[in-house]
Amino acid sequence: MSTLTNLKRPRPPQPPFSPPATSPTLGQLLKNVGDVIREATGNGSETPVHQGLELGSTNLEVPRSIPFVLSFKKLTYSVKVRRKFKFPAILPSRNIHRLGAATDTDPVGGESLFTTTKTLLNDISGEARDGEILAVLGASGSGKSTLIDALANRIAKGSLKGTKTLNGEVLESRMLKVISAYVMQDDLLFPMLTVEETLMFAAEFRLPRSLSKSKKRLRVQALIEQLGLKNAAKTVIGDEGHRGVSGGERRRVSIGIDIIHDPIILFLDEPTSGLDSTSAFMVVKVLQRIAQSGSIVIMSVHQPSYRILGLLDRLIFLSRGHTVYSGSPMNLPVYFSDFGHPIPENENRTEFALDLIRELEGSPGGTRSLVEFNKSWQDLKHSRNGGSEPDRGGLSLKEAISASISKGKLVSGATNNDAISPNSMVPTFANPVWIEMAVLSKRSFLNSRRMPELFGIRLGAVMVTGFILATMFWQLDNSPKGVQERLGFFAFAMSTTFYTCADALPVFLQERYIFMRETAYNAYRRSSYVLSHGLVVLPSLIFLSLAFSATTFWAVGLDGGLSGFLFYFLIIFASFWAGSSFVTFLSGVVPHVMLGYTIVVAILAYFLLFSGFFINRDRIPDYWIWFHYLSLVKYPYEAVLLNEFQDPAKCFVRGVQIFDQSPLGEVPTSLKLQLLESMSNTLGTKITSSTCLTTGADILQQQGITDLSKWNCLWVTVAWGFLFRILFYISLLFGSKNKRR
Template identity: 25%
Template sequence: MMIGPSKALFMDEISTGLDSSTTFQVLSCLQQLAQVSQYTVLVSLLQPARETYQLFDDIVLMAEGKIVYHGPRSCILNFFELCGFKCPRRKGAADFLQEVLSKKDQEQFWGLGDETYNFVTVDQFCERFKTCYVGQNLAMELLEPKAKEHSSALSFSIYSLSKWKLLKVCFARELLLMKRNAFIYKSKSLQVGLVALLTGTVFLRTHLSKDTTHANSYMSSLFFALIFLIVNGLPEMAMTINRLPVFYKQRDCCFYPAWAYAIPAFFTKIPVSLVESVTWTCITYYLIGYTPQASRFFRHLLVLFLMHSTSLSLFRCVVSYCQTAPVSSVGSTLSFIFFLLCGGFVIPPTSIPNWLKWVFWISPMSYGEICLTGNEFLAPRWEKITVSSVTLGRSILMDRGLDFPSIFYWISVGALIVFILLLNIGFAIGLTTIRRTSQALVSRDKLTKLQGADLANFEDMMNKSSMSPRATLYIPNTIGKVIPFKPLAISFRDVNYYVDTPMAMREKGYAEGKLQLLHNITGSFQPGVLSVLMGVTGAGKTTLLDVLAGRKTGGVIEGDIRIGGYPKVQETFARISGYCEQIDVHSPQVTVWESVVYSAWLRLPTEIDPEMRHDFVKEVLETIELDEVRDTLVGLPGANGLSTEQRKRLTIAVELVSNPSIIFLDEPTSGLDARAAAIVMRAVKNVADTGRTVACTVHQPSIEIFEAFDQLMLMKQGGKLIYSGPLGQNSCEVIQYFQAILGVPLIKDDYNPSTWMLEVTSRSMETYLGVDFAQIYSESSLYKDNDVMVKRLSIPSPETSDLHFLTQFPQKFLEQFKACLWKQCLSHWRSPSYNLVRILIVALSSLIFGVLYWQQGNIDHINNREGLFTILGSMYCTFLYTGIKNSQSVMPFVSVERSVMYRERFAGMYSPWAYSIAQLAMEIPYVAIQVLLLLFIAYPMIGYAWTTIKLLWFFYTMFCTLLYFVYLGMVVVSLTPNNQVATILSSMCFITQNLMAGFIVPGPKIPKWWIWLYRIIPTSWTLNVFFTTQFLYDDDKNIMVSGEIIPMMSFAKNYFGYSRDLLPLAAVMLAIFPVFFGIIFAYSISKLNFQRR
């Protein structure tokens, strides 16, 4: 953000994740920009250290949405002294300013001992500020008229570069991203090649003749080519969605206009469309046996290229308006179904109701179908004259309603180009006009006040929710006891950790095959001792915690780790430990209270009754100060729900309710302001005081937070330990240790010891002093004392025994299932973008199907082969594309929940099978609702028989079908590492199910080498049961086929392979597929882990 002509910089919480030394360096740079280059810099910080705070010239102090103080930093403490509050000597001014406004912390700073303290509200502070000289000077400055002539008062250009240069830069970035995503594009090209081989061998030319009978196969193969290249554009949707947040940020900061992003997005995908359409055409054209003329080959290729470009443009356009994955999935599915139904193959133009004929001309599929069929069937080899005195090719086209003059090929090509242009213009307009909504979170108490509740009631509510600064995690007095736990120490000796050397380092000359991240780390964490892991960014703090907690999924770990003197067993350790990750991962659609109750339900022992568990959860929420937002949905980070600091506190609460003996906290104060950090650390200190073993990593603690710890482990870059020992009173032990090293500068008065410690042990200081702090530590008496301690803790006490649990999980399987089902039920119910939208989409698609196929399913209206094909097409579309929509919708939902499941599984909360079965079971009622909508909307409109047996068969068939499609989507997510790969794999599955469903290629027409695939594809059994139960119970029904009257039952058996004899087997197979996919999903969830740590 600093690169460019902007002279005003607004920076929000830029220190999150940085150590205090790095933060100081960054802010020093900003200070120079402000003072030397005359920048205007406004920075919000959460926990600024004293020396960082002193870099600022002005301070803006806010509370409850009001400015309490705005003026020189040097005057702010004087202002509060005038108000009666004084900052203690060793307390950071920034921390004091945060806490003095809080009702729970204000009294400790009262400086007028001879006067009675009364709480000073934010409004009272604001009024006093207006009357002080700083506030009056500010008011006078604001009264001065603004300068109307100034060199920086007016900008004549929104963007820094010319339009041409903006375009060049965006093109370069797009090409770079394509290079970085080469795996996805290579996978798609490989997929095209594989499906092309499958299609070519299914429609192999040796099986096809140039006659009316085999013309349907040629027509089907052309239709399938269009379908495949459209579906193959689906990954573009996932990639565009993932890039939207970055685009919105850069667009709003005037990096570039939307059109500069949209144009490269289109043009850089042209080679992709070309490669995939060339691959498809080169493989299938001569395998299937289309007209062997060069001109027709290239015309065929041109149409497929344009259709693929149209597909990519369509999905990009949909994303620009829908924004999120679930809604984009709905939009793309609706568009696709509309284009497909009106494309001229599933419903011939002659079968579309007269008042809807116009829809045929607004579908890109129609123009693709006109081009491909005309290019093939108007070729010389199809010019055999039929009995009706027209050529065979034109007769075939007339039967399909696609008989257009040759010139329509180029008209259709022009129409496809227009579609591409319109969709990309729509994409640019969507990117320009659509903006993401933001959400501000207001607690219930604050909302009560804002809505006009009187102040007395409000303060009474606040008093009830307030807590003592020394709040503890004890069970309330009504129970009268603490939930028991066993104090345990963790000791570790010579811990090393290796990973494969990254390719970038190898390219720079690093010869070793393994990169060592931890070097012979020896130490211990003891019960009742609050330990802190510190070091500069990249020192290996989180890596060490992950290794000790058993959270690493890769690499090589060496060393001895013991719990209570016994070798660590990961399954047991997970039961008695808690781990608060740096990244807060929670289910977005449950509330704070429900998240904590869920964790307590699954992690507390079975002997804890529900009432005790409820009280324990309540006490934890009060301790972490989440009781005011207990009914707030967690939401997605950066989008809605909880703020960053509330999310962090929820992470801690979720672990605390497990009543662990050992707790690891990775950056528990990251993203929190000074007061919130103090609250969290106060709660953590209380936990340690109960006799638990607590270890934290922190980056930039204040003096107060740093000195709340009892023991320090300090690491330097490279994963080496340079100090492990007590802090001492006012950090005296640490200070004395480092000041004893020759050349280390002395700490200044009232300087933050943690900041000083990081500065004097930095790599640059090591180089300057010519020392190695790790070697100095290894030769010190402190190291020897720690070594003795580790030896002592590595030997179990005689009166103790190794920790052992009779069961792997705290709760029985049924209880695990009930808890998981409870949370899944809440998540589904509160996910309208998933469930409500897919239900609405079924209702809308049912209406579309019903209107386009109005009464064509009435058996009395089916008199010829074309009518039979049309109604079979309605069945095919109804279950296939409704099923695909369900499969696409469930994938992002399962993906989000899978991230939460990884954390919960590591914590040993439940068996993956209990989680999987609950997630599978939760889909059943929503699928049943969709089937009922199809039954009551599409079924009567299409004209299917309204008899009890056929209604029941329809419900059974559609229920099993939609259920196995949902489970298929879940399986795809469980087998793939991310949404992009899942989208590619799912599109492959959809294409195969489409091709082998029995509509595009009837079963008896499939070559014998692919018949096995037809037998195992679920959609083939669905169409079999659907058609058989609707139309093959009427033995007297005849239809006209090629001028002959034959029984429908006989034609269905010979042409499609359907008969009543196969119905029992087909019905059983329909029930087997959901069960099969459900087992695969559960097994994959239990065995596969794509999280890399």
């Protein structure tokens, strides 16, 4: 009675499938999918949104079952790895030809003295059908996740060999993105959003814009019921510092995000990893319901329990990239009995199979015998079936997707009114750029509002820095000493605005994998994320700029009155904008926070060094002058100097003050007056104690600030910010493909 056969429920017989007599184009169907209505049935009940989408008038006779078969043949994937030299290094490893061993490599072209080619997938073939769960099993390093990535098109083009077809037609990358979803192994979620909010934002991204807000909310509520998350709907996701939902609930939320649009194909990388047996069973039970709704579900799993095995329809066992079994769980006893290793009656079949595979991997012959036996087994099974292809009801892929959408599959972008060409059957994105920006901005504001301590810490840092500078440079006068102290204040104030922007570095690094997951399957455009990110930071930058400006301007005694203050505020804001954009760009190219902080501190130090404060432009060597013009600190520093010293009527050095910064500064005033008289006689110009000797223009000339006006310096600083935002977009465009090489 312990056999698994009793746990398997046969699928109910389906009526024969007949293709539609007159099939509308897929574009026509897609344009009507968004017109969802909840109509009363004959008994007065209502049809939930997740069960069906009513179309307008079409000539398509919707069948009860739309068959989908995803087939893959001879998938092979290899990577180059560094050789591990052993003494003597020129001798090959004795185990290099042992199939299934850890050192297994296939000598493919491209090897060198320092690299070798390791085959991660080797001629993997199989198929997955709608209504079923295909599970890929194997020990760690067997190639489970690699196979899932290969099927989900997460391996760079040209690196993967073999064919993938859906209903016999080659499955192109763009089409796969639209009709499928991929659930990562890690639960990448915003910690301060509730379960309901997380799924609602996913609905805003993935469901067509023609669906009203209320209908999207109905879809979310139905999905919450389907996932068994009703009791946790109002609970935040949580993280290390905030208590939230359980691990199993987090995993079901992750699945819900990617099935909100009811994809035709669902890929999952070890969805039960890290869960207890009960939570793992509930997750797979949810996946079974998703499959029975007409989806193809393909998942990797390390070692399923007895109860989970009863929910699986097809299995593929891998060993070091080779297939050692492919078929139904019910055939495992016969398979291993024919192989000469019968499964004991009361033992978990998958545990036995995995233990045997590990034992063979450690043997001198490896798993070669089991691989060859599987090939013979598959050939025999194929010959018994007559080599016939599975019945697909005579539908082409386009017709099958059309019929599937008409049944209620909420394919992303289904209501885009653009014409759909034969080469591009479905729109890429569900919403236009402005809607994506609005949803992204709303989510960012909501997440930030629930973590006010982050902005509070940044505001506190700016206020404390401003207070220290204000007290250190309190009410500077117009003496030569006051001029020097002003220069120092401006240099440190401008560099401070850039250094305090370094806290923006972890923001995208923390969101990076969420961003990669969402954009991998076209939840929104990268350009929408960059534009939204730039808009979201503006309010906080304005507030920080106002706080810093108000703290320092009048306390230091800067010149210009209200107009001077307004420009001072604008240049502080521009500095924050440029610094934030610079750090945001770095967050798109550095791999982790500590490296990013190191780079930020080093580069900003160079910016300050070449800004013109420590060494004037005229004294910078020609081979370093380019760094002077690339310095982000240079332009705001020059702008505040121009703002302070632009008044030609203001004098900073009069008469005897000329001696204050020289060794004669301590001599009696009478002697200074005598020296002035001697200087007057020599120069032929009368110089008295009230004669203005240095104006603001003279100070600017001494500092080498003659190229740009203060407004031009402001615009250059703002332009730097936009340039780094563009570079951030480029880094996302080429650096976040989330594909294996």
